[in-house]
Amino acid sequence: MGLSDLFDPDSIAVIGASKTPGKLGNDAMANAKEFDGPVYPVNPSGEGSVYGYDFVESVAETDADLALCCVPAPATPDVLQECGEAGVGAAVVFAGGFAEAGSDGKQLQEQIHHTAEEYGISVLGPNTAGHIMPHRNVFSSFVPGFDEIEAGNVAIVAQSGGVGVTATFQLDREGYGTAGMYGLGNRVNTDFDDVIPVLDADPETDAIALHIEGTSEIDATIETIHEASTPVVALKSGNRMEEFVQAHTAAPIQEYGRYEREFTDAGAIMADSMTELLDASRVLAKCPVPEGPNVGLVTAQAGPGIMMADYLQERNVNFPALTEETRARLDDILLGFTYDQNPVDTGRPMPEFGEVIDAVGRDDNVDIVLVYEIFEHSLGYPVEELEQLTNDIEKPVVFTVAGPDAALTEDRERMEELGVATFDTPERGAYAASVLAEMS
Structure with a gap:
């Protein structure tokens, strides 16, 4: 029962x-x-x-x-x-x-x-818009097309059915599917604190994405987040226009600051948009937890790399100096016009780009590896080198891709299979790395 x-x-x-x-x-x-x-x-x-x-x-x-x-x-x-x-x-x-x-x-x-x-x-x-669990072929919803959603490893628990539906289709459209979507609606007797422990125990769920407008069970929800071993990311909306919120899910009006303080203290990541909610959940579901917050950034194009570096430094993410051993290895690989500090920029894709990633990834000062590379048909992405690297080290690798979608899809899917989280804009890749740094 x-x-x-x-x-x-x-x-x-x-x-x-x-x-x-x-x-x-x-x-x-x-x-x-x-x-x-x-x-x-x-x-x-x-x-x-x-x-x-x-x-x-x-x-x-x-x-x-x-x-x-x-x-x-x-x-x-x-x-x-x-x-x-x-x-x-x-x-x-x-x-x-x-x-x-x-x-x-x-x-x-x-x-x-x-x-x-x-x-x-x-x-x-x-x-409510209901709930779906693709792994179990349970599609308890009236939303057309939900029966075609693929299985993934991020579960969505949304107070708003519209948010839950939109997030589910976004994950599926980007090729990731979902471990489940649970629309709580008015929460007559099933609230966040009821659902989170079940998902925490679910072997198919590797991260939990929460959309919250407000709940009278806030203390119990905070406790379940604190006790969960599965990463939790939360997006709090309904912080203004109280009458609109009340007419939606009858949510209590609560201070955003309390959610931010207490959810963060309980170990959750707070997101500011739906894309951040899903990207943070994806990277936490895909990657190992880093031992520290130090990012090694490798780019094949300096412009996007500078944007990523700016983004991360604004969030106080550290770029450590590379070890002498790594610098010596890079000197043997790179041409003179490249930037071989940290970030490391190769100027453009090159056959040895995978070796550069490998060198930075194995550096003892680096906890998180972040990469940006535009796809070139003659080179592809360095999947073989990434496979060896991810087999040898327990560090998260985030790879930001760009190029014709049909051309790069095969390599991107293979990287995801290897445990490399992939994103398609500099900001999304940098944000994912910042989330990992925050969780370290």
Whole structure:
């Protein structure tokens, strides 16, 4: 019962399922049909089948342990009561019109909270886009296309369904997929402090990305972040325009500074944008934790390298002097017109570029290796040298790529397989390195 049915269901009921394209109950069925276990479209008015599943009149006729509630807010209390009587352990309530919608909505939310507590039902929502777990073929959402999201290693826990959906598609569009997306919505009895420990124990989740507008369970959330061994990155929004926030997820209005102070003290990284949220999560999921904050920067083009160096120095990231041994090795590789301090710039891509990265990566003064190189067809990226380097050292390597996407994709994917985190702009690569430095 409860959270286990939300995260690992054996069977799913879609209450309010529909044959009509465009209806919530049809979109939810289109995603739910990917589940490997039984799926029950529940609708007393339904006839025949939808997506190959025969309609049933009531959830009581099923053995479902997870219910997707595709009914309007006023009908939800009765539907949840039926779920409780049928032994359903978890429910996703998509409808809005609850605590965010005034006194009548608050009363409806109190009713479903009472029923959920009475029957031990874990409710995701209401007012949610649902949740997906691609590794388990669970797509409990009405969002078209969610059933095509690939599996990845970053889990997204978003108070806003729109933020969760946008972040999920961004990760998938950039080729990384997700370990899961969990839209908390109004958090009737499933909040951040409930979800974080489950994801921390999930072997498929290597980083947790949080979007927060506000929660009354802030102390418990801070405690779960402190106790988590999985890296946590948080984006706090809803810091202004209080009425807009209240009308969205009925979030309590809370000071941003408290989140920044206490989340950081608990070990989380604070992000300032969705791209930072996802990039920080990706690099922490991909790379080993560095022993220190010292960055060795290697570039094949000085202009972007200078931008990256500026970015990092503004964030007080250290560029250590390279050892005499490394300098001697670089002198044997590099031409005279290059810059061989730290940063190290080769002037342009060269056949020995991988050797330069290797030399800097093995330097005892360097904890984090950051690279920028524009792709050239005649050279490709130094994948073989990176494979040897990542096999020999336990240091994070961040590689910033540029060039025709189709041409560099194969090498980029191979670098990701080797544990090298890749990014596509100087700022994103530099930001990822700064996150690693902060976590050291």
